[in-house]
Amino acid sequence: MKKKTNILLIYTGGTIGMVKDYKTGALKAFNFDELVKNIPELKQLDCNLKGVSFENPIDSSNMNLDYWVVIASIIEEHYEDYDGFVVLHGSDTMSYSASALSFMLENLEKPVIFTGSQLPIGDLRTDAKENLITSIEIAALQEKGKPVVQEVGLYFEYKLYRANRTTKINAEHFEAFASLNHPPLVESGVHLKVHQNYLWKKVVKNKSLQVHKKMDNRVAILKLFPGLNQNVLQSVLNIPDLKALILETYGAGNAPMDDWFLNELKMAKEKGLHIINVTQCSGGSVFMGHYETSEKLKEMQLVNGKDITTEAAITKAMYLLGTGVPDKLFKTIFETPLRGEMV
Numbered sequence: 392m393k394k395k396t397n398i399l400l401i402y403t404g405g406t407i408g409m410v411k412d413y414k415t416g417a418l419k420a421f422n423f424d425e426l427v428k429n430i431p432e433l434k435q436l437d438c439n440l441k442g443v444s445f446e447n448p449i450d451s452s453n454m455n456l457d458y459w460v461v462i463a464s465i466i467e468e469h470y471e472d473y474d475g476f477v478v479l480h481g482s483d484t485m486s487y488s489a490s491a492l493s494f495m496l497e498n499l500e501k502p503v504i505f506t507g508s509q510l511p512i513g514d515l516r517t518d519a520k521e522n523l524i525t526s527i528e529i530a531a532l533q534e535k536g537k538p539v540v541q542e543v544g545l546y547f548e549y550k551l552y553r554a555n556r557t558t559k560i561n562a563e564h565f566e567a568f569a570s571l572n573h574p575p576l577v578e579s580g581v582h583l584k585v586h587q588n589y590l591w592k593k594v595v596k597n598k599s600l601q602v603h604k605k606m607d608n609r610v611a612i613l614k615l616f617p618g619l620n621q622n623v624l625q626s627v628l629n630i631p632d633l634k635a636l637i638l639e640t641y642g643a644g645n646a647p648m649d650d651w652f653l654n655e656l657k658m659a660k661e662k663g664l665h666i667i668n669v670t671q672c673s674g675g676s677v678f679m680g681h682y683e684t685s686e687k688l689k690e691m692q693l694v695n696g697k698d699i700t701t702e703a704a705i706t707k708a709m710y711l712l713g714t715g716v717p718d719k720l721f722k723t724i725f726e727t728p729l730r731g732e733m734v
Contacts, residue, residue: 396438396474396531400426401465403458403488404448405481407508407519418511420448429512430520438531441473451481451507454488456606456709462488463495466503467602475502475530475538477523482507482559482567485545486702489554493543493703493730494710497601498593502530502540505554506547509565518565522547525579532585542591542731544576551577553591555703555732558673571674572698573731591731607634607712610705614639614671621651628659635665635708635721637701638693644668644677645684653687660691665721669696669704676734694722699733707732 402408408426409418426442427433433440443465449458466476480488489505496503506526508519526546532539543554545568552570560569578584613627613636627636636659640646660666668677668688676698679689696704707725716724728734 396533397472398438398440398475398477398527398530399465399469399473400440400442400477400479400527401462402426402442402444402448402479403451403454403462403481404445405451405479405507406511407479407506407523408444408448409511410513411511426512430523432520432524433527436524436527436531438474438527440527443469449481451484451488454481454484456608459488459491459495459606460604463492463602463604466492466496467600470501470600473501474533475540476504477526477530478503478505479523480505480507482509482547486554486557486559486568486700487706489543489545489557490700490703490732491606491706491709493555493732494707495603495606496543497603498598499543499600500541500593501538502532503543504530504540504551505543505545509563509567518548521549525549525583528583529577532583539585540576540590541593546577549579550575551579553589553731555706555730556700558700558702560673569673572676572700572734603710603714605713606706606709608709609634609712610637610708611635612637612639612701612705615641615646619647619652621655624652624655628655628664633664634712635667637667637669637696637704637708639671639701640668640677640685640688642670642672643675643681643685644670644679644688644695645682646688648684648687653691656688656693657691660693663718665694665708665718665725667694667696667704667708667725669699669701671701692722694725697726697733703732
């Protein structure tokens with residue numbers, strides 16, 4: 392007889408775990424037992440479900456590095472006893488958290504699926520049930536006794552994406568997330584369709600899970616816009632103790648060619664700031680040197696963010712700085728795909 396898989400639900404907060412108080416109309420968080428009560432279909436799933444919750448569930452706008460460490464620690468603590476993990480999280484910062492976890496969990500060989508919802512579970516038209524049930528099903532998928540998905544994923548509205556390839560694109564639609572530079576890993580219709588060739592294939596096998604809990608938040612994001620003035624640029628580049636800057640450039644990595652702009656970047660780089668060139672477009676890649684307006688950035692040896700999302704870029708920078716990567720290796724390691732986050 393096939394052994395049932397064990398799945399752990401980790402509730403951090405967010406709309407999915409809220410229930411409406413019909414007297415006041417306010418939303419309040421509820422516990423795992425109530426979740427199961429609200430979704431009787433969970434009993435039909437062919438797996439053992441257990442739930443743990445943040446002591447004080449949070450709105451995902453309050454998410455920070457300490458909470459990421461809590462999520463990673465829960466997974467580490469229960470890693471041997473469970474076959475898969477489903478993290479219930481508010482959608483606003485889900486792409487950041489899920490990207491961060493993908494870097495923090497090295498040698499991951501089990502699914503960690505982030506999901507949430509746009510409407511609370513008790514609502515008539517809620518998307519919470521489908522998102523949760525299918526996330527659990529995907530986390531429980533096994534082939535020859537091994538999990539089918541062995542990476543951090545984000546499931547929303549019939550699609551499982553690689554987490555560190557996602558961006559929240561809509562605050563109102565059920566289809567809240569997009570992954571424009573990487574196709575879905577699994578699609579849910581009448582059947583679950585697994586795209587095996589898109590799943591993350593690790594080279595090194597049988598290495599035990601390593602959980603990195605040191606993330607360094609001495610980072611910033613600057614989005615270029617026409618009319619950016621020198622004072623603003625200077626003040627960002629000279630933030631005390633700043634270690635890495637995600638520079639959101641135009642198109643394929645282009646930026647203004649004004650002398651003052653290039654000189655400020657050059658000086659900041661000489662002082663040891665890692666400047667990562669990421670496109671502000673939702674899809675596509677940085678291709679430095681393709682146009683004259685990015686040739687100078689290439690000469691300056693800016694870190695090439697290629698087709699990485701801003702969410703993955705900022706969390707990858709925090710992760711690399713946290714692990715104490717030597718300055719001279721930062722560019723090389725950042726430009727190397729570690730968890731399938733870039734080409």
